[in-house]
Amino acid sequence: MRELKVQPIRNGTVIDHIPGGMALRVLGILGIPKEGSTSSVSALISVPSKKTGLKDIVKVEDRELGPAEVCKIALIAPRATINIVRNYGVIRKYAVTLPEIVEGIVSCGNPNCVSHNEPVSSRFRVISKDPPRLRCHYCERELVGADIPAHLL
């Protein structure tokens, strides 16, 4: 049986080392699928990985990520790497990382936090990057690992 291979991308971004099963979340962060877009997108799910057993990979053509998108990916895939591809070659590769303060990226998990009802951006101090642990600047409640994806803004 002939193996179906994913075509390399000419220009764009490859997001590697996404935890197994999180590729669709990453696509959601990137706003994919986007109506009217002709750029190709590939999502490889549950690819064998030496480091983590199984991983996902996302390849997006004609797209580079903004800081807010990288921050969101770091919250659900703290060990992900971003590869910037130009003319089929990787011209830059870096690991995602979280800043010390995360603002306007994720909402507080405490429904009674004042940040939900006031004209302010959510604001968290990063307690731990891997696994991600955030503490709300306002109510001081923590938002951790598995609870984070549901609160991404």
Place this chain on the structure above:
Amino acid sequence: MLPVARGKRRSDILRGNVMAALFFEPSTRTRLSFSSAMMRLGGGVIGFAQPEGTSLSKGETLSDTIRMAQAYADIIVIRHPQEGAARLASDIASVPVINAGDGAGQHPTQTLMDLFTIQQEKGRIEGEEVALVGDLKYGRTVHSLAYALALFGSPITFIAPPQLQMPPSIVEEIEGMGVRCAQATSIKEVISGLDVLYVTRIQRERFPDPTEYQKVVGSYRIDKKALEGAKADLIVLHPLPRVDEISPEIDEMPHAAYFRQAFNGMPVRMTLLALVLGAIK
């Protein structure tokens, strides 16, 4: 401050200063003691005791209310039903903000009077064996007190039904400060080793099933029997108001320190206001 708090001496070190007391949630002793503290030191008080009848009931945001209040006052004291309200207010205001309770978050000035009372009654805070009893999950006074006791290195035992135990994130943080923490489900297990028993109310509304509440509440009631085997100099504290979690028969016992604790709200809040407004150092 003590003679001034008792009205035996006059002071006007805060004359000309105005405190805005913004109480978005009902309060008796915190609001009255803050107001009295300001007035005992010669300052003035503006504010409200409930949001009804103010522009908040017309839909004004807390942020705008704070912007308005800072224009009228030198210091803001705020109680609000939502966690983080005081932090938000302090981000916005150009004048100092004191948290007088934010939802199930913190109640730091209660903690200052708790610490002052322990120091006054026991002569020290460091190393005193303290147990916090009752609703440790939602009780803001015990959250603030647990952090503060940890700063003094006092070992803490959390006594509560499992569904109302201290939030794990707080326990973890306190243990991370090197303080010994333990959990218990009954007072009897630990009473003989305690120096301070801090009691809070278990609220009926925390239990969806009223029979479950009835079952639980009796085992956290403090009466003479519950104190059997306690050290002679154990003190019992309570942020008040109490309902039936401390039997009136305890009031006359030497262990009962909660009314002295309540009075301490005055000198502690007077000192805090004077410090924050720069009248004392």
